[in-house]
Amino acid sequence: MTDNNVAKSDLSVQLGRLTLANPILVASGTFGYAREMERLVDLSRLGGILPKTITKAPRAGNHPWRTIETSAGLLNSIGLDNDGIDAFIAHHLPYLASLSTSVIVSIAGRSQDEFVELASRLSEEDGIAGLELNISCPNVTGGVDYGTDPTLCEKLVANVRESCRLPVIAKLTPNVTCIADIACAAAAGGADAVSLINTVLGMAIDWKRQRPMLGNVVGGLSGPAIKPVALRCVHQVARAVDIPIIGIGGISNIDDAMEFLVAGASAVQIGTANYYDPTVSMTILDQLPDALKQLGATRTDDIVRSLQLPEPVEPATVAPTA
Amino acid sequence: MSNPLHAKFYADQATQSSVEVVENLEMARDTYRVRFRCPEIAARALPGQFVMLRLANYDDPLIGRPLAVYDVLQSQAGEPESIDVLYLVKGKLTTRLVNFQPGQRLDVWGPLGNGFEPIATSHLVMVAGGIGQTPFVCLAKEYLGLQSFGTPAREPARSKRVTLCYGGRSAELLAGVEDFKQLGVDVRIATDDGSLGHHGLVTDVLSRVLAESEQECQVVCCGPEPMMEAVAKVTANADVPCRVSLETPMACGIGICFTCVAKVRDDSGEWDYKRTCVDGPVFDAELIEW
Numbered sequence: 001m002t003d004n005n006v007a008k009s010d011l012s013v014q015l016g017r018l019t020l021a022n023p024i025l026v027a028s029g030t031f032g033y034a035r036e037m038e039r040l041v042d043l044s045r046l047g048g049i050l051p052k053t054i055t056k057a058p059r060a061g062n063h064p065w066r067t068i069e070t071s072a073g074l075l076n077s078i079g080l081d082n083d084g085i086d087a088f089i090a091h092h093l094p095y096l097a098s099l100s101t102s103v104i105v106s107i108a109g110r111s112q113d114e115f116v117e118l119a120s121r122l123s124e125e126d127g128i129a130g131l132e133l134n135i136s137c138p139n140v141t142g143g144v145d146y147g148t149d150p151t152l153c154e155k156l157v158a159n160v161r162e163s164c165r166l167p168v169i170a171k172l173t174p175n176v177t178c179i180a181d182i183a184c185a186a187a188a189g190g191a192d193a194v195s196l197i198n199t200v201l202g203m204a205i206d207w208k209r210q211r212p213m214l215g216n217v218v219g220g221l222s223g224p225a226i227k228p229v230a231l232r233c234v235h236q237v238a239r240a241v242d243i244p245i246i247g248i249g250g251i252s253n254i255d256d257a258m259e260f261l262v263a264g265a266s267a268v269q270i271g272t273a274n275y276y277d278p279t280v281s282m283t284i285l286d287q288l289p290d291a292l293k294q295l296g297a298t299r300t301d302d303i304v305r306s307l308q309l310p311e312p313v314e315p316a317t318v319a320p321t322a
Numbered sequence: 323m324s325n326p327l328h329a330k331f332y333a334d335q336a337t338q339s340s341v342e343v344v345e346n347l348e349m350a351r352d353t354y355r356v357r358f359r360c361p362e363i364a365a366r367a368l369p370g371q372f373v374m375l376r377l378a379n380y381d382d383p384l385i386g387r388p389l390a391v392y393d394v395l396q397s398q399a400g401e402p403e404s405i406d407v408l409y410l411v412k413g414k415l416t417t418r419l420v421n422f423q424p425g426q427r428l429d430v431w432g433p434l435g436n437g438f439e440p441i442a443t444s445h446l447v448m449v450a451g452g453i454g455q456t457p458f459v460c461l462a463k464e465y466l467g468l469q470s471f472g473t474p475a476r477e478p479a480r481s482k483r484v485t486l487c488y489g490g491r492s493a494e495l496l497a498g499v500e501d502f503k504q505l506g507v508d509v510r511i512a513t514d515d516g517s518l519g520h521h522g523l524v525t526d527v528l529s530r531v532l533a534e535s536e537q538e539c540q541v542v543c544c545g546p547e548p549m550m551e552a553v554a555k556v557t558a559n560a561d562v563p564c565r566v567s568l569e570t571p572m573a574c575g576i577g578i579c580f581t582c583v584a585k586v587r588d589d590s591g592e593w594d595y596k597r598t599c600v601d602g603p604v605f606d607a608e609l610i611e612w
Contacts, residue, residue: 029579036577036600039334040431052580060595067573067581069414072381074573078580081595224381275574276376276385278431279338 009289010299013047013267015244016192018130018167020102022047023267023300024257024285027248028106028132028171029053029078030271033092034099040278044100045285047267051088051096053106053134056114058084062139063215068204073225073250074272075202077139077216080108085118089125097127104169108134110142112156116163123164131166133157136173136198138220147173147198150185157189167192169246172233174226175201179233180240187241195246195269196237197230223272224250231263238264238305252280254287264305333576333600335366338431340378343422344404350497352411353453354420355392356428357404363432364402365473367391369460370567370604373407373432374575376415383414388572388599390456390544391433392498394471402473408497410453434575435603438565440464440479444537447562448507449487449528449553451545455498457567458486461542462507481540485510485531489524489549493517525552532560543607544569554607564607570598585611 011022025048033051034043043049061081068075082088088105096103105128109115115133122128135147135156146156153170161168170186172179174197183194199220204213212218230249237245247265251257252273260268273280288300297303341358349355363373369391376386389407397403409416422428438461446465448458463469465481484505489512490496496518502509511519512527520527524545532539543553544567557564572582576599583595584602586609593611596602 032576032578032580036333039336040338040576061580061583064581064583065571066583067571067579069383069385069573072384074385076579076581081580081583223384272384275579277338277429278574278576 009292011047011288013244013300015169015246015266016167018102018192020047020267022285022288023261024281024288025104025246025267025269026050026274026281027269027271028134030274033096035092035095037274037278041282046101046281048102048104048129049096049099050104050106050132050269051092052082053080053108053137054082054085054088054118055080055108056085056118058082058087065213065215068213068219070202070204070221071225073221073223074275075204075214075219075221076199077214077219079139079216080137085121089121093125093127102129103127104130104132106132106134106171108137108140108143112146112159115146115156116159119160119164119166119168123166128166130169130192131160131164132169132171132195133160134171134198136171138173138175138199138201138218139216144173147171147182148176150181153182154185154189157186157191161190169193169195171198172196173198174229174233180236183237183241187243191243193244193246193266194237194241195248197226197233197249200226200229222250224252226250227256231259234260234263234265235307251284252277254284254291257284257288258291258303261300261303262307264307266301266304333431333434336432336434336576337362338429339363340427341430343424343426343428345424346420346422349408351494353408353495353497354411355406355408355497356419356422357395357406358428358430359404360430361401361403363430364394364405367394367405367433367460368437368471368476369464370437370457371433371435372575372603373405373430373434374572375407376429377418378427378429380418383418385573386429386431386575387415388434388575390567391460392456393459393501394469408453408456431575435599436601438542438567438604440477441540442479443481443540445483445485445535445539446481447485447487447528447531447535447539447541449524449541449543449545451489451524451549453497454543454545454567454569455486455488455502457544458542459498459501459505462486462502462505466506468505483537484508487512487524487527487531489513489527489545491515523552524549525556528553528556529560532556532562541565543567547612550607551612554610554612557607565604566607566610567603568598568605568610570603572599575599587611
């Protein structure tokens, strides 16, 4: 036998115009600006890094408490705390661009014009592999409509694509009746890929004080608690669109990652698990070739969308409504 | 660091490891001390730094807890070998941790945070409330010249005199008083119920210590926020420099989640949310917007 199976595996994935070294990415908002993780994680091994979402103007973010632990999950209402695009380009991008890893910049605008402005400015910068449109953050006012209204979503994605040369990924919210409808709209608008899911709207209450626990009253739930919801969303979207999907939601070990790939994701983003197991991305990456081999595969692509459904399938439960 | 937006301190020395519990002892009512073997972290930990601790393979509780490094223990050969942390039993994680036996494993990452910079003083006055005494054993050891910290060992600051003003609700909740006394720390107690020491607030004790001290003093403080705010007022009035170690709730401890923010003023007097895990937990008291 030669060296090992790792050498033989081709982990690279193609997401529209975007090529990644492997399918293990880290999700926006759960990895800071990567510099924080330099000591704990070999950043060069990651398939992609999504730094914390940036906005046009600096945002202080929401009042504490900003996160509350729930059963197998974490509620957050951080509120896109960031220093704005100017500071990002001046202070964070040079570091990110120096890494030999694909950097996908997550952006959020309050209006279509803001999204377009952010995209066209970043399009002029070196060292960015793609953009992820955060049209799904539950903790801010404005911007979420693009993730809940198919017409607005399609128009936004189309306008952003027109305004920049970079591959565009739309990050979708599960807080809709039919996520496949939104994914179809993003695909129609020309998205290179869709990523899903962002957090699930939730709440925590201190009944003794009769008050909400989060500073922002409601927040987004993440972590293992939402994995079944995320898997269902990926499955539904995979049956509705042809563009690649990036699966997100409660992934904390190799089994979780494999479930998403089989369900239809071409790549995955690890989110909340980075908080409670900082080296989790490396662990999953180490175990990926062996897991592929268990399915007789050497390439990530071999198992993407390989879910075998029982017959007959009731179309009403899996097909988009539009 | 030249970059103004970068935190002052990242997890530059941190490692994540699965560690073995060496012992897990009750120190006071609802207060335990867990010791675990972690030579890498022990070798790097500085006074005032913390570790994140998590029950491996548990989804509930999911998130780690920040705990101050209470003590760094050395092997017989004099090498840093294990760490003690003190914890108050009050939630899902600590309720389970109480039952951990020697040999069982925990997930730990650290050392984290800026810790206390060594700043020389004639009289170091440590003020603790509740479980806030935890960062001060290492600090006292360093200032009294009893132990060095970091690899290579950092240049310590020294103090001829170290006092601990320690306030709690009741005598049975005070933990580690003997540990401090054994180091040669002058311990002054205050309890809400008068069961030990001064019957009243720890700030009363602090005011007296500062008034009586004939030396140049420096105050460090850790405890509940209202108590730290009160201490900051006392030190401001007495014109004594004060550093506080904030106990803000955290989710990651390494700067990636933006949970643990506190309002910290900059040179212009404007406040911004700073992450206490990477910009702190130790701040100049006068910069905190309480």
